[in-house]
Amino acid sequence: TQLLEQSPQFLSIQEGENLTVYCNSSSVFSSLQWYRQEPGEGPVLLVTVVTGGEVKKLKRLTFQFGDARKDSSLHITAAQPGDTGLYLCAGSNFGNEKLTFGTGTRLTIIP
C-alpha cells in the first residue's frame, strides 16, 4: 500500500510570513498533484508535477517534486488569508487510475 504523509498536520501563521508543507512517501509515484480544499467544498487541483526535480510556480506558490519522485513540497511566499484551507497531495502511477491522497495539512493564515 502506498502512503503519503504530510507535515505539518496543522499550521497557523501570520499574514505575510512564508511557509513550506511537505509530502513524503517511501514509494515512487509517476506524478504528484497538490489540491486545496475549502470548508464545504471539494478539493481543487492546484498543480501536477511529473518529472523528478521539477519545480512549478503558481503566483506565490512554488511546488517541487523530489528527484526520486517520492516526495514533494509546497512553499507559499507572503501568505494571505485567502490561502487558508486544507492542502492535500495526491500521487498516481501510469496505468493505475487510482489517486492516493496524503494525510493533509490544515493551514490557517491569521490577518
Next chain:
Amino acid sequence: DSGVTQTPKHLITATGQRVTLRCSPRSGDLSVYWYQQSLDQGLQFLIQYYNGEERAKGNILERFSAQQFPDLHSELNLSSLELGDSALYFCASSPRGGSWETQYFGPGTRLLVL
C-alpha cells in the same frame, strides 16, 4: 463551480439503513470517481467508472456499491449503515479516466449516521 453536481448535500439517517448518493459529471466527462473523506482516514478512493463500466476499485466496503448509468450519472449505494460510515462523500469526474487527467470534484454529500 467544478461542473460536477452531487445530491443530496446533507443526509441524516439511522444505523442499519440504506442510502443512495447521486452524482452528475461535468458535461463530456466519461469517467466518475467516488471518494470518502473522514476525519481519521482522510480522503480515500472508493471506486471508478468509465463509460458505464467499473475501471478501478479502492477501499470500498462490500456493503457499498456503485454504478454508472447510460447518461453517465452515477450512484453510490450505502447499505447496513454503521456509525463509522459518517463522512463526506465526494464524486469527481474526468474526460477519459486516465491517471494523467485532472479530476474535478463535486461539493460532496455529508452523511451522518445516528
